Amino acid sequence: MRPRWRKVFADLWGNKTRFVLVVLSLTVGLFTVGMIAAGYISILEDMQNGYDSINPADLRYITDPFDTELLERVRRVDGVTDADGEVRLNWQFMDGEGEWKNMTIRVLPEDGQTIDRVELQEGAYPENREIMLDIHIDTQLGVGDTVLVQLPSGTQKQLPITGIVQDQTIGEIATSYFVAPSFGYVTYESLPWLEEPLSYDNLLVTVDPNLSADEIDQVSQNVIRVIEQSGRSISSVMNLTPTAHPNAGYITAMSGLLALLGTFSVFLSGFLVFNSMTSLFAQQVQFIGIMKGIGAQRKTIIQMYTVFILIFSLIAMAISIPTAGRAWTGLAAFFSSRLNYASSEFHYVPLAVGLQIVIGLILPQLAGIMPILRASKISVQEAISQTGIEVESTGKDKKEKQTKKIKGISRPELIAIRNTFRRKGRLILTLITLSLGGAMFIATFNVRASLQTYVDRVAKYLLADVSINFDRNYPIQEIEMLTSTFLGIESVEPRAMAYCQLIDENGDAAENVEMLGAPPESTLIEPILIRGRWLMPGDEKAIVLNEAFLAEYPDLDVGDTITLYVNRREVDWTIVGFFQFIGNDSFIVYVPLDYLNAVTGNINQASNFQIVATPEVIENEQVDELVAQVDTFFRDKGFHVNSTTSSADTAGNATLGLDTLTTFLLIMAGLIALVGSIGLTGTMSMNVMERTREIGVMRAIGATDAQVMRQVIIEGTLIGLMSWVIATIVAFPLSYFMSYIINVSIFGMFGDFTVTATGFLIWFGIVGVLSMIASIMPARNAAKLTIREVLAYE
Amino acid sequence: MTLQDDVIQVENLTKVYQMGEIEVHALRGVSFSVHQGEVLAIMGPSGSGKSTLMNMIGCLDVPTSGNYFLEGELVSELDEDRLALVRNQKIGFVFQKFNLLPRATALANVELPLRYAGITNDRSELAKKALEAVGLGDRLTHQPNELSGGQQQRVAIARALVNNPAIILADEPTGNLDSTSGSEIKKLLLDLNHSDGTTLVIVTHDPEVAQIAQRVIHLRDGQVEREEVLA
Secondary structure, eight states: OOHHHHHHHHHHHHSHHHHHHHHHHHHHHHHHHHHHHHHHHHHHHHHHHHHHTTOOOSEEEEEEEEOHHHHHHHHTSTTEEEEEEEEEEEEEEEOTTSOEEEEEEEEEOTTOOOSSOOEEEEEOOOOTTOEEEETTOSSSOOTTOEEEEEOTTSOEEEEEEEEEEEOTTTTSSSSOGGGOOEEEEEEGGGTGGGTOOSOEEEEEEEEOTTOOHHHHHHHHHHHHHHHHHTTOOEEEEEEOTTTOOTTHHHHHHHHHHHHHHHHHHHHHHHHHHHHHHHHHHHHHHHHHHHHHHTTOOHHHHHHHHHHHHHHHHHHHHHHHHHHHHHHHHHHHHHHHHHHTOOOOOSOOOHHHHHHHHHHHHHHHHHHHHHHHHHHHHSOHHHHHTOOSSOOOOSSOOHHHHHHHTOTTOOHHHHHHHHHHTTSHHHHHHHHHHHHHHHHHHHHHHHHHHHHHHHHHHHHTTOOSSEEEEEEEEEEHHHHHHHHHTSTTEEEEEEEEEEEEEEEOTTSOEEEEEEEEEEOTTOSSOOOEEEEEOOOOTTOSSEEEEEHHHHHHOTTOOTTOEEEEEETTEEEEEEEEEEEEOSOOSOEEEEEEHHHHHHHHTOTTEEEEEEEEEOHHHHHTTOHHHHHHHHHHHHHHTTOOEEEEEEHHHHHHHHHHHHHHHHHHHHHHHHHHHHHHHHHHHHHHHHHHHHTHHHHHHHHHTTOOHHHHHHHHHHHHHHHHHHHHHHHHHHHHHHHHHHHHHHHHHHHSSOOOOOOOHHHHHHHHHHHHHHHHHHHHHHHHHHHHSOHHHHHHOO | OOTTTEEEEEEEEEEEEEETTEEEEEEEEEEEEEETTOEEEEEOOTTSSHHHHHHHHTTSSOOSEEEEEETTEEGGGOOHHHHHHHHHHTEEEEOTTOOOOTTSOHHHHHHHHHHHTTOOSSHHHHHHHHHHHTTOTTOTTOOGGGSOHHHHHHHHHHHHHTTOOSEEEEESTTTTSOHHHHHHHHHHHHHHHHHHOOEEEEEOSOHHHHTTOSEEEEEETTEEEEEEEOO
16 A cells, blocks of 8 residues: 555544444435435325325215216216225224224225225235224224124124225224224125125225316216216315325425425535534644655545545445435334324435435545645645644734623633634534524424414314214204203203205306304304304304415405305305315304304204313313213213214324424434534534643643533534524524414414423523533543643644 | 752653553653742653653643642542533643633633632632733734734643643743744743742753753653753
8 A cells, every 4th residue: 555545544543433423424415415415305106006006086975875877977977097985984993002082983885995095014915894994093903813893883893804905095084093092994795794784885986197276176076966966965075186195285385394404414515524624734843844855646635535525425325315215114113003194115316325325425525625725725834833732813803802891791701602602613513513403303393383273273163072972963952952961061062063065056066065064152262253243043054264265265255155065955155254264275264153054954953062161070170071071971872973072182193294393393303413423522622723832731730630621611512502593593484484384384384483491491401511521522522631641732 | 959949850750551462651750849939941862751640740640650739639540520610720721832711802711710620719810810911911802813923822821821730841932933932932931030939841942942941850761860950
């Protein structure tokens, strides 16, 4: 090996701390970029590919019972590529801990699933009188066990579990994935044994993927005509195109954030590398002088240090490329299980690897080019005369003059403060890295608070403590009478729901609308009114519309009349107000319960009741017990109960999805904070390394190890605190931006921006500890060297 | 001469450095003493062990074997914190390259040993007096880069003096100075010795500097080659 290359390797290995720091900085930077890039590229792709593979329905119709004959007729409709029948039942099952829980049963089509397929994860498909369970079911039951189910009639049946499946359609209709009950799957032939007729009530349709939205609407109208011609009525039409996974909003939010983080991480790793390289070359100046002194040409020196940097790059890439992809696969497995999508197995994402290679090769060279050129230009005399104690330029620094004025700060602390500002370029880069990590961390909590505000807003429409759903209508008076004697129930309020269509000026069905009937005098709804008023006693054809109508039909106003197709007839309604719901694009209206019942022919009847618990039940936290008692009470009396839930559970489940996002954000913020703290450790190590001789002098004149360490730690903590101040300022716009991306992705619009002190306070603690930890290692190194060694340090 | 009359007493001091697989014997059983108020020069060619000896006397490094008494205290066996206290209160260092803290004023540099000694009252006053004693009463707020080499070495001497140490240990104190400044520093050190009876140990290879000493110890190959009494 030529002497100059031997020198390159000797330099690399000569200062192990510096070697490790530079490699670590580069590796962490490249790892972050690689992981985020792999995530960004694969997350949307995985979800869409996985969802496409189950052949999701484009249109869903809930109709009167039908059989395969109707399916055949629908399949012949122009533009329809396939049609399947499905039955959805609501049961209860006993979980592994002996508690009754709600379960939605999907009955698999007679001739096998072609649309909205479930994917077997374990075991086998069920035969007659057997069941499969969804993989996310919260129970200890598994393949080979038997599950006890309770039918709406109260009959109990034992079903052997044959398999576990992943059902990506959960949350596709009605409720969100996170508030959905557990899912089970039985065969069509089991229906009679399960006290159900041999027929379907859900029609699933896929259409030609090349059709436009208008053409799909036309196909849908044709399908409706076929169903109606068969003498069946339709209670709901759902146009699900473009067919996106029910949790796609979360993934879109995550990918948006990944793009943001990716940009950050490129900058951050750039800063880390730049810091490391400039410090590295500051220490190489004297060697360069010596090499030039013995005849080395500028070209040789540049070539040598280019290889020097290349070795750092190659080592960092060798570590970061395989680990980044795997780290993302691990994270994706976590998120896919929480968000119910199929993540792909580990594979290298070419673009992510390419990005890592390009950044890994170019960035360090770019960071090193200036110091290399500067060092290679320096005169021999200048290079070899540099000493360990930095030669200051004449003229006092403004900040030094300012710090001199600070009263009550002792001399060593003052020196620590001045040291902090000594390498301003390095300080700025370190501050940027740490502050961005901090701002991300703080913003995570603010985003969570903003999302929670939204959930709280929804809760204003669900103020009851318990909600009970029957699978048919029951007389309101009967339910009220039964509950009036029920211990723990303060009051009960009926609700009705109907699916209808908004009729446009041409007389065509323009939108599917969810119609909710509530007593106008209800105290269990605290509406957020945008315009007009809420329902009032005495109202008949009054209707309150949600914000989706305003977005789609901005000309609509209070006093206007709209026509809705309800229960096979067109009914005119007078708009009395607009309310703010959760901001999604579903069309939701509230109408007076009695009038809706009159229209649907269910006078004085309802299938849903909202129950308010007595103050004692609330105070003693016995709502869950009340839920169980109410459920048993009605089942025992022969009522067909679909589900009984507490509002707290519903709200808790609703926040699960948000928690997944928050976890994701925290992991990312943690990663950025890690990059920041490595940056700070690097900066502190370099600061200490450059002041080795100075520290030796301090110790020679009597400073103890503890005093030296204290000074270094003060310096690190000061940088940490400064970064906290900057992070708190940056956190505001960043929180707003992130809240905006996430809210729009999940809810379709941006509501209130909420700021919470939690993130600011936690980050204050973390950055304080991080700064201290980042300073302790260099401080210990500084204290460990013998004074003889440090005074000899050049 | 008794042990109590000697400020420094070294007995059979050895120092072995491990350089890879090779053992370098920098000191091979050095013994001598320094009396109160004496000016001693340690001379020798490069590699003779004079820097190693200075590190031992200055408590900057620990010997491999042998005893070192400073004002009767066996310092060769003290722990790091006790050694820091000894360096702070009993030894004043003057280095060839001055080694002042670059971002601190002359006054701040001189004050620092007082701070490490835990002195809370009159620190500025004491530091100011030390700087006046070396003729820099009008340069209190100057930073090192605003002072000449000679002035910087004066600040270093003031810093060495400020805690009234038992000895001042000067390592090539004129090595980085021109002849005029070098002469001024030599004179200053002698004046301090005459006026306050400060004990001086000067490590040098310059015979002219050694001329100010009363006694010279010549080192060669890690051993005392000979002692020379000059006055």
